[in-house]
Amino acid sequence: AQNGHCNVSTHDERNRSLGLWVSLQRQKYKKNALSSDRIQKLNSIGFIWDTIEITWDKQFDKHFNRLCAFKAENGHYSIGFIWDVQEKYSWDSRFDELCAFKAQNGHCNVSTHDERNRSLGLWVSLQRQ
Secondary structure, three states, X not given: OOOOOOOOOOOOHHHHHHHHHHXXXXXXXXXXXXXXXXXXXXXXXXXXXXXXXXXXXXXXXXXXXXXXHHHHHHOOOOOOOOOOHHHHOOHHHHHHHHHHHHHHHOOOOOOOOOHHHHHHHHHXXXXXX
């Protein structure tokens, strides 16, 4: 358990031959050319059959955590270009804006004549129809 895992790279100069052997075991496994006894032995030591899935899971967790931190800091998940403008102004996001307006002003009577809140006022007006 020197390295704590069985994911030996073929690019690791010190363990190149072992990395090639590990790669060969994965290839045989994918082709159903590896005996069940060998599969069981490799499973018993935590052998990773699909390195792409493991890499994806690690990357997903890393980026998901970054996205949560971004939301905590900025109050939204919108990063970069907005492809669907209607999605940006979805009912839920408008409702959130209305809640913030009420918290600040003590009411939900958003005027369509208020320059800063005109689009919210129009949305509120549509909800009342």
